[in-house]
Amino acid sequence: MSWEVVIGLEIHVQLNTTSKLFSGSKLSTGAEPNTQASLVDLGMPGTLPVVNKEAVRKAALFGLAINADICRHSVFERKNYFYPDLPKGYQTTQLDKPIVGAGVVEVQLESGEKKVVRIHHAHLEEDAGKSLHEDFHGMTGIDLNRAGTPLIEVVTEPDMSNAEEAVAFAKKLHAIVTSIGICDGDMSQGNMRFDVNVSIRKPGEPLGTRTETKNLNSFRFMERAIKLEVERQIDVLEDGGEIVQETRLYNGDTHTARSMRSKEDANDYRYFPCPDLLPVEITDADLDALKAAMPELPDARKARFIADYQLSEYDADLLSGDLATAAFFEGATKAGGDAKLAANWVMGELAAKLNAEEKAIGESPVSAEQLGQLIARLKDGTISSKIAKQVFEACWAGEGDPDVVIEAKGLKQMSDSGELEKIVDDIIANNAPQVEDYRNSDDDKRKKKIGFFVGQAMKATQGKANPQQLNQLLKQKLDQ
Amino acid sequence: MHTKTLTELKAGLANGDFSSRELTEHFLARIKQFDGELNSFVTVTEQQALAQADAADQAIAAGQTGLLTGLPIAHKDIFCTEGVRTSCGSKMLDSFIAPYTATVVNKMASEGAVMLGKTNMDEFAMGSSNETSYYGPVKNPWDLERVPGGSSGGAAACLGARLAPAATGTDTGGSIRQPAALNNITGLKPTYGRVSRWGMIAFASSLDQAGPMGQSAEDCALMLQAMAGHDHRDSTSLNQKVDDYLGALKEDISGLTIGIPEEFFPDTLDGAIADNSRAAIRELEKLGAKVVSVSLPSIKLSVPAYYVIAPAEASSNLSRFDGVRFGHRCDDPKDLEDLYKRSRSEGFGDEVKRRILVGTYALSAGYYDAYYRRAQQVRRLIRDDFARAFEKVDVLMGPTAPETAFKLGAKKDDPVSMYMADVFTIGVNLAGLPALSMPTGFINGLPTGTQVIGNYFREGQILNVAHKYQQVTDWHRQLPTFGGEQ
Numbered sequence: 029m030s031w032e033v034v035i036g037l038e039i040h041v042q043l044n045t046t047s048k049l050f051s052g053s054k055l056s057t058g059a060e061p062n063t064q065a066s067l068v069d070l071g072m073p074g075t076l077p078v079v080n081k082e083a084v085r086k087a088a089l090f091g092l093a094i095n096a097d098i099c100r101h102s103v104f105e106r107k108n109y110f111y112p113d114l115p116k117g118y119q120t121t122q123l124d125k126p127i128v129g130a131g132v133v134e135v136q137l138e139s140g141e142k143k144v145v146r147i148h149h150a151h152l153e154e155d156a157g158k159s160l161h162e163d164f165h166g167m168t169g170i171d172l173n174r175a176g177t178p179l180i181e182v183v184t185e186p187d188m189s190n191a192e193e194a195v196a197f198a199k200k201l202h203a204i205v206t207s208i209g210i211c212d213g214d215m216s217q218g219n220m221r222f223d224v225n226v227s228i229r230k231p232g233e234p235l236g237t238r239t240e241t242k243n244l245n246s247f248r249f250m251e252r253a254i255k256l257e258v259e260r261q262i263d264v265l266e267d268g269g270e271i272v273q274e275t276r277l278y279n280g281d282t283h284t285a286r287s288m289r290s291k292e293d294a295n296d297y298r299y300f301p302c303p304d305l306l307p308v309e310i311t312d313a314d315l316d317a318l319k320a321a322m323p324e325l326p327d328a329r330k331a332r333f334i335a336d337y338q339l340s341e342y343d344a345d346l347l348s349g350d351l352a353t354a355a356f357f358e359g360a361t362k363a364g365g366d367a368k369l370a371a372n373w374v375m376g377e378l379a380a381k382l383n384a385e386e387k388a389i390g391e392s393p394v395s396a397e398q399l400g401q402l403i404a405r406l407k408d409g410t411i412s413s414k415i416a417k418q419v420f421e422a423c424w425a426g427e428g429d430p431d432v433v434i435e436a437k438g439l440k441q442m443s444d445s446g447e448l449e450k451i452v453d454d455i456i457a458n459n460a461p462q463v464e465d466y467r468n469s470d471d472d473k474r475k476k477k478i479g480f481f482v483g484q485a486m487k488a489t490q491g492k493a494n495p496q497q498l499n500q501l502l503k504q505k506l507d508q
Numbered sequence: 509m510h511t512k513t514l515t516e517l518k519a520g521l522a523n524g525d526f527s528s529r530e531l532t533e534h535f536l537a538r539i540k541q542f543d544g545e546l547n548s549f550v551t552v553t554e555q556q557a558l559a560q561a562d563a564a565d566q567a568i569a570a571g572q573t574g575l576l577t578g579l580p581i582a583h584k585d586i587f588c589t590e591g592v593r594t595s596c597g598s599k600m601l602d603s604f605i606a607p608y609t610a611t612v613v614n615k616m617a618s619e620g621a622v623m624l625g626k627t628n629m630d631e632f633a634m635g636s637s638n639e640t641s642y643y644g645p646v647k648n649p650w651d652l653e654r655v656p657g658g659s660s661g662g663a664a665a666c667l668g669a670r671l672a673p674a675a676t677g678t679d680t681g682g683s684i685r686q687p688a689a690l691n692n693i694t695g696l697k698p699t700y701g702r703v704s705r706w707g708m709i710a711f712a713s714s715l716d717q718a719g720p721m722g723q724s725a726e727d728c729a730l731m732l733q734a735m736a737g738h739d740h741r742d743s744t745s746l747n748q749k750v751d752d753y754l755g756a757l758k759e760d761i762s763g764l765t766i767g768i769p770e771e772f773f774p775d776t777l778d779g780a781i782a783d784n785s786r787a788a789i790r791e792l793e794k795l796g797a798k799v800v801s802v803s804l805p806s807i808k809l810s811v812p813a814y815y816v817i818a819p820a821e822a823s824s825n826l827s828r829f830d831g832v833r834f835g836h837r838c839d840d841p842k843d844l845e846d847l848y849k850r851s852r853s854e855g856f857g858d859e860v861k862r863r864i865l866v867g868t869y870a871l872s873a874g875y876y877d878a879y880y881r882r883a884q885q886v887r888r889l890i891r892d893d894f895a896r897a898f899e900k901v902d903v904l905m906g907p908t909a910p911e912t913a914f915k916l917g918a919k920k921d922d923p924v925s926m927y928m929a930d931v932f933t934i935g936v937n938l939a940g941l942p943a944l945s946m947p948t949g950f951i952n953g954l955p956t957g958t959q960v961i962g963n964y965f966r967e968g969q970i971l972n973v974a975h976k977y978q979q980v981t982d983w984h985r986q987l988p989t990f991g992g993e994q
């Protein structure tokens with residue numbers, strides 16, 4: 029009898045607020061260590077936290093996006109433990125009364141099946157700083173720039189039963205938080221970090237002991253870490269062993285995981301309500317304002333893409349999930365006037381290029397408007413699709429807008445049929461044996477053999493011949 | 509000059525009877541002369557004080573004065589003062605030069621106050637005798653073999669001996685009122701949230717409140733006027749208009765109803781203590797106040813509830829003193845754990861360690877419900893008791909402390925008996941109410957105080973009750989022989 033896998037996730041989503049959760053310090057990426065850390069962030073004696081209303085608003089917006097109950101008086105608590113990058117000796121977080129209560133996220137699986145993942149709750153909390161272990165000669169450096177960065181921790185029910193479902197859920201969550209504009213969604217910057225709880229059992233049996241693999245920062249690592257852990261648990265149990273409740277660390281580079289601490293080593297965090305902060309009040313009016321300002325959610329956008337652009341369900345799903353991708357697609361469609369072509373280019377050439385260079389769509393050297401212009405030139409026959417790829421490469425390399433590239437490189441399709449006819453005549457005249465061979469062939473073979481003449485013509489025109497026109501002309505001349 | 513109240517000194521400055529520099533030099537000289545024995549200051553900021561005094565004299569000459577222009581004031585060493593050591597009475601912060609200034613200090617400075625220095629205190633404000641200070645005990649000017657009370661013991665003693673005309677204090681369980689009673693001065697703990705806690709090193713955040721300590725209720729009113737107000741940097745400070753406290757002193761108190769909680773006069777109470785407070789209440793009756801008996805049945809639980817809640821919060825508040833970023837750091841730590849253990853073991857004194865342990869225990873898994881949650885429930889009961897009482901009365905009165913100043917060392921090894929020193933004051937902190945202590949006579953040459961507790965934000969009213977009393981009595985004018993020619 030096979031094993032049943034039970035997966036629950038905890039996801040830290042970094043909110044893209046202007047300032048930190050409890051201080052006025054700016055959120056920083058790449059600033060010099062400890063330059064974005066105020067007295068409050070340093071945990072100086074006598075300092076006090078003041079909650080960032082923008083963070084509260086963004087957390088509540090997330091709650092509304094997943095149809096969750098919003099707690100009207102959510103409470104911040106202190107989670108007490110010592111760590112050098114935790115300046116106050118406690119993390120200010122939420123426990124009993126989190127801002128976002130139970131909600132649901134619907135996930136589209138690759139099989140086309142729909143899966144509902146229940147959200148247990150989501151709470152607001154502050155991030156810790158960073159410990160730097162290199163370059164300090166046996167000492168540890170502390171950078172508190174990140175300390176106090178607002179996070180929401182989203183906790184799911186154990187509703188996923190394999191890595192694919194978990195990844196599909198994670199991607200959907202990414203789509204939601206980026207769509208409603210509460211998170212930049214840049215995984216490489218740790219904007220979303222996943223903790224995965226995995227257990228296995230025989231069908232019908234009670235839940236098995238679970239392990240938690242922490243701090244996975246890409247969908248790929250998450251998928252691989254889950255698969256690895258499931259295999260490990262199966263091996264342990266099938267060898268007659270027992271699963272130990274523990275926290276594990278996954279190393280994506282070596283594709284290995286190790287135990288970080290077992291349940292016995294777990295801290296007693298001595299949670300209690302933070303006496304420096306009042307409960308966070310959210311009124312009906314606040315909720316009404318948030319609902320009115322709710323940006324388009326991924327599901328609604330997908331439906332709109334299908335209806336407005338006649339995209340397939342599959343294409344719509346891929347293009348609507350990530351807000352930046354959706355915006356790029358819509359921008360290219362608007363500029364190019366062809367949704368299908370825009371979809372193909374965004375999912376094809378552009379995606380491949382971004383992937384190869386490990387770039388986010390926001391960093392694409394080719395803008396949506398440029399891609400639109402390229403599509404427009406394709407559509408109006410100025411260039412062929414083969415030339416279009418060449419133009420795209422040039423745009424990517426920073427050589428300017430498609431029109432500029434086409435002009436500068438003389439890539440306009442030859443539309444003067446007289447000129448092309450002359451070239452075709454020359455080729456036929458100069459390749460008598462091939463012409464002979466072609467003419468002696470049956471229809472099927474001719475279809476292949478015409479390729480030689482197309483190639484010669486393309487060579488002669490440097491690819492600028494309109495393929496359809498060329499084919500027509502060649503057939504006309506060769507078949508006569 | 510030092511026998512004048514702050515209010516009188518303010519008038520003297522306005523009249524040109526003396527300059528702020530003369531006034532400041534006078535008190536600095538007294539500190540030099542007498543504080544070697546009293547030990548009420550941890551740091552004297554002479555140069556800064558004189559510079560502030562000169563600036564004040566210029567402001568007076570230019571007619572640009574604030575509420576406190578040119579008046580010397582001593583700040584408890586719990587308030588952060590930029591560029592000046594802020595020790596909180598602890599070895600842990602012996603070398604800590606605060607990088608910023610507390611709101612209370614800033615507000616008073618912006619009203620022109622001159623800072624004389626930072627006063628001694630129980631370590632992290634934990635104590636009722638000022639014996640837990642890293643800088644040694646403060647002596648009581650009325651008897652140098654006795655304690656001044658705590659934790660604002662340095663503030664109360666320097667004021668009692670007139671080494672400063674006024675001082676700031678903080679009160680978590682009685683730390684302004686109990687030393688005020690033991691040193692024959694007037695001290696007010698405002699409503700929780702009336703005065704900003706920004707820059708005041710936290711002991712128990714839900715109880716800590718800064719307040720004025722002065723020679724009279726009028727002095728306290730003047731100081732509170734400068735200290736009170738909403739601060740956007742303190743989420744627990746209340747956004748409510750600040751009353752005119754000096755104006756409130758002009759109100760009539762005839763018809764005022766004084767409630768006497770029977771729990772404040774238990775059978776076990778020293779009869780002389782009870783007599784002094786009853787006598788004070790009779791004076792107010794003569795001024796037209798009515799007296800009724802009330803009951804606060806849950807108040808007997810205030811000490812146990814307090815000694816769960818305050819240590820619990822303290823155990824968390826004091827976690828930041830870990831030797832990593834500021835404060836004491838042990839020599840040559842072997843590893844991280846060694847750094848934590850030795851820095852904290854060396855930096856904290858016994859009473860602080862005791863409370864961290866108690867608080868850590870009270871919040872531990874499995875004990876939280878029995879201790880912390882239970883204590884919070886008791887706290888609600890106490891608050892409800894007071895609320896019921898204030899439906900019937902305007903103010904509540906009783907002794908501030910159950911005894912006069914005790915001998916140095918007398919309770920050192922008996923923490924519970926020490927904790928009982930705050931039996932009458934702690935309930936007020938748990939409820940968040942305002943209360944003051946005023947001098948109401950002596951027993952064997954040692955001062956006693958009586959507490960006046962008001963409803964939320966009725967600081968003006970309780971100051972007025974004390975002011976009316978002080979207009980018909982002169983207990984608050986009595987000075988100890990210590991301090992030279994008085």
